Amino acid sequence: MKVALVTGASSGIGESTAVELQKAGYTVYAAARRVQRMEGLREQGVRVLEMDVTDDDSMVAGVKQVIADTGRIDLLVNNAGYGSYGAFEDVPLSEGKYQFEVNVFGLARLVQLVVPHMRKQRSGRIVNVSSIGGKIYEPLGGWYHSTKFAVEGLSDSLRLELKPFGIDVVVIQPGAIKTEWSGIAVDNLKKRSGEGAYSEQVRQLSAFFGQADRGSEPKVIADVIVKAARARRPRTRYAAGFGAAPILFARRVLPDRGFDALFLGAMRRAAKA
Numbered sequence: 001m002k003v004a005l006v007t008g009a010s011s012g013i014g015e016s017t018a019v020e021l022q023k024a025g026y027t028v029y030a031a032a033r034r035v036q037r038m039e040g041l042r043e044q045g046v047r048v049l050e051m052d053v054t055d056d057d058s059m060v061a062g063v064k065q066v067i068a069d070t071g072r073i074d075l076l077v078n079n080a081g082y083g084s085y086g087a088f089e090d091v092p093l094s095e096g097k098y099q100f101e102v103n104v105f106g107l108a109r110l111v112q113l114v115v116p117h118m119r120k121q122r123s124g125r126i127v128n129v130s131s132i133g134g135k136i137y138e139p140l141g142g143w144y145h146s147t148k149f150a151v152e153g154l155s156d157s158l159r160l161e162l163k164p165f166g167i168d169v170v171v172i173q174p175g176a177i178k179t180e181w182s183g184i185a186v187d188n189l190k191k192r193s194g195e196g197a198y199s200e201q202v203r204q205l206s207a208f209f210g211q212a213d214r215g216s217e218p219k220v221i222a223d224v225i226v227k228a229a230r231a232r233r234p235r236t237r238y239a240a241g242f243g244a245a246p247i248l249f250a251r252r253v254l255p256d257r258g259f260d261a262l263f264l265g266a267m268r269r270a271a272k273a
Helices: 012-023 035-043 056-070 093-121 142-165 181-193 199-214 218-230 244-253 256-272
Strands: 003-007 027-032 047-050 075-078 124-129 167-174 237-240
Touching: 003 012, 003 056, 003 093, 012 027, 012 035, 012 075, 012 218, 027 035, 027 056, 035 047, 047 056, 056 093, 075 093, 075 218, 093 124, 093 142, 093 167, 124 142, 124 218, 142 167, 167 218, 167 244, 181 199, 199 256, 218 237, 237 244, 244 256
Parallel strands: 003 027, 003 075, 027 047, 075 124, 124 167, 167 237
Antiparallel strands: none
């Protein structure tokens, strides 16, 4: 039986992915800081790990436990992450660094920890949950988008580097999904820049994020992750969820100024709705 480790599994995409992978026949380890929120997963037979992707000791201990229990690891789903928004001049560097710790360096460290085992097996799959935000941009989201652009570039390099060892690297690019993400992003946005020079942009972008009820259910992304995990020859990228395909298409075909106008117009329309 194949073994999977899923981070950020206490809610949303990570929780749904753990459930769907178990249904698909994997032995699943669900990792997150909020262990108490994973009791439902435990009741379904998923193995629960307490893990903080900013704490090296907890990541080392988690991977060691998976190997001690099963002797292998076949799939790593790097899903842990959050969105920190606010005008660039308002966001302290400490918060920018923490955004990278969670969204990039935690992901990178887990890759370092699982690759030796996958290399020994001559097989394995690493699925990095990025975002359409790894290909597009928004005002007031410089730090978040920087992290997702980094995940995209890191994944591309790893894909070539690990190919000789039978290890695939896949990127998942969710669009709008009904999770805690948008609420956390808006809270950070208003806290950092809700008053002052950027208040009108904050109002518009908050309204844009407020359309999250139109987003797809987390299971949509979980199903894509399972598909990527089980494919004989997976695609390098899978975009899914509300708005993902048309937004990425617009980014590909429009010049920068054209995409700027498109996005700013969408923000203004959301604020007027």
